[in-house]
Amino acid sequence: MRLSSRSLSSSHCHCCSTPFSFSSFNRYPKMKSGSNTLMWFRKGLRIHDNPALEYAAKSSTYVYPIFVIDPHYMKPDPDAFSPGSKLAGLNRIRFLLESLLDLDSSLKKFGSRLLVLHGEPSDVVIRCLKEWDVKRLCFEYDTDPYYQALDGKVTNYASESGIEIFSPVSHTLFHPAEIIQKNGGKPPLSYQSFLKLAGDPHWSSSPLCTTLPMIPPIGDTRNCEVSEVPTEWVAKFEKPKGDPSAFIKPATTMLSPYLKVLLPVHSRGSKRGQKPHLSTNFPYWAAAWRDARTGFPWIDAIMVQLRKWGWIHHLARHSVACFLTRGDLFVHWEKGRNVFERLLIDSDWAINNGNWLWLSCSSFFYQYNRIYSPISFGKKYDPSGAYIRHFLPVLKDMPKEYIYEPWTAPLSIQTKAKCIVGKDYPKPGQFNLQASAYQLLFVYLNQNQTNQVCPVNPSWRPRWRW
DNA sequence: TGTCCGTTGCACGT
């Protein structure tokens, strides 16, 4: 992506001459005063430590702080696997709206406010630039494919129209393009090589901006339809039905789709080099994992917390990511990435992808034999299983000796705990294909795929049987 | 080619 702008020509990185602007404050380009500035908020929804806003606030007569609500992100989608839009779960959307409210109230303390607009973001931004006679456009640089596409359209228009663009790197500590360029045009594939290329973060030599002296007022908004931050939006979405843990209750009819899906894949996948794609051919493979029905309480409890809270512990992310991709289920990491992207309120495209590449041993980390046990790993930190009892109430009376592997509990114990495995709580493998049975098929299907961790030794057997 | 090593594994030994 190219952020061309005549007034930024002197703002190249001193070490690599990447044509991007940086957030080091002493490198601000010289600017004309008295112009209208558009501050386009996207991710950094704050007024402190915000180089783009700081620059916008300097020497502008009017600053229009905007956020564009993309209907693709916010429109309820009945087909999604959790309540929310096509792209984001309810928790994520709620978190975004709360962040917007917070930003709006911060701006109001300066006599400004957040102008909320609706529509396809690049169209909306370009319309604002025209309507408000904007001379300067400020926004935080972002690497997400989503923003890269938008930014391309917007910056094309802006540079053609002589609008100054200031798009500092402040979401990340390093400039991705700079790192890749230093590495001869390729992204580093190990953590050490990344550290070496990155060096010290740029803020180590320039202080963070903690206070903003003032924010210029908003000019006339003319014919652009601006609104306040929507506060009733979340109510538009369908609430999870009934008990929040309802989706962990087994439904025996769920088994048939697996069989239905398996057969055509098996017959089709017998041609070498055809590269059938797991995530499209096996839509139900990861469903048990996603819906907290794997039968491993440690894994399922984490997935319930993810769904309910939109946040899980770092090591919990490791556990479920390992389980899904290379520990037990052998599902493509992108499948898990998509679930996290939707459900985690703090998910970030780059971090999320990076972590999944890491945990699946597809990049950066390759110790495939280091597998988080879905039984003993959690037990180490929580021997009594309090975490499991909290998020899987169905197991709350299961004795601690069996809570990490309830299928081993004698039937008398299961009865006493009011939790029969296979009925009240899934038996491992009940709702997903068993890795041991489909191992060879999996190897065959995926042997030519890249970024795909798959077993290569047919003698491999899963470590934890069910 | 060979060698080293890898942010946070596990199980078993002492």
Added chain:
DNA sequence: ACGTGCAACGGACA
């Protein structure tokens, strides 16, 4: 608590 072997490996570097 600590050390060791296990093991389906890939990337960096000499």
